[in-house]
Amino acid sequence: MIWGGRESRLSTLVPVFVAVVLSLALGLFAGYTRGRSSALVMRIIDILFAFPMVLLAIGLATALGPGRWTIALTIVFTATPYLTRVVYAGVRAERDKEYVEAARALGASTGTVLLREILPNVATPAIVYGTTLVGSMIVFLSGLSFLGLGTQPPTADWGRMVSEGAQVLVLDAAHVATAPALAIVSVALAFNWLGNGLRDWLDKR
Numbered sequence: 001m002i003w004g005g006r007e008s009r010l011s012t013l014v015p016v017f018v019a020v021v022l023s024l025a026l027g028l029f030a031g032y033t034r035g036r037s038s039a040l041v042m043r044i045i046d047i048l049f050a051f052p053m054v055l056l057a058i059g060l061a062t063a064l065g066p067g068r069w070t071i072a073l074t075i076v077f078t079a080t081p082y083l084t085r086v087v088y089a090g091v092r093a094e095r096d097k098e099y100v101e102a103a104r105a106l107g108a109s110t111g112t113v114l115l116r117e118i119l120p121n122v123a124t125p126a127i128v129y130g131t132t133l134v135g136s137m138i139v140f141l142s143g144l145s146f147l148g149l150g151t152q153p154p155t156a157d158w159g160r161m162v163s164e165g166a167q168v169l170v171l172d173a174a175h176v177a178t179a180p181a182l183a184i185v186s187v188a189l190a191f192n193w194l195g196n197g198l199r200d201w202l203d204k205r
């Protein structure tokens with residue numbers, strides 16, 4: 001159980017972190033700039049919205065084979081559009097405010113304005129949403145492992161433990177599937193509560 005939890009958390013935390021960093025870069029660029037480049041980035045994001053998570057995972061598993069890389073790429077491709085939308089909306093709301101105009105009037109470069117003025121005001125929603133997203137992705141990862149598309153034996157994983165336990169669920173061994181299932185729910189709820197706590201701590205309003 002403990003080793004399976006290690007695999008489940010690592011396989012979601014790292015891809016979500018990559019998605020947060022990538023979405024911050026894309027959202028800052030698309031939200032601050034005007035013209036075709038901004039529209040092109042957001043249209044690509046809209047295209048990624050059209051891919052269902054499970055079908056994308058099946059396609060990647062067919063191309064790359066089931067395993068950790070399939071999970072990581074699926075989570076990155078799935079989480080990035082949602083996070084980018086959050087960052088993009090925040091940047092669009094901040095880019096024309098007085099403090100940004102003052103920084104431009106003082107001669108600040110575009111990179112300085114983005115990193116020192118706008119990023120601190122749009123990073124909090126992305127971090128909070130990314131933390132909450134970890135819980136959802138742990139459930140999603142467990143579903144992939146349950147279907148045989150995620151972590152492969154002999155590596156322990158909660159989703160695969162539930163799948164194997166389901167075979168003996170009615171043979172007086174319900175704990176084999178119930179224990180990892182409760183662990184999945186508990187960790188997912190914990191990350192959701194962590195996201196709510198970060199929201200209250202980072203945004204005093």
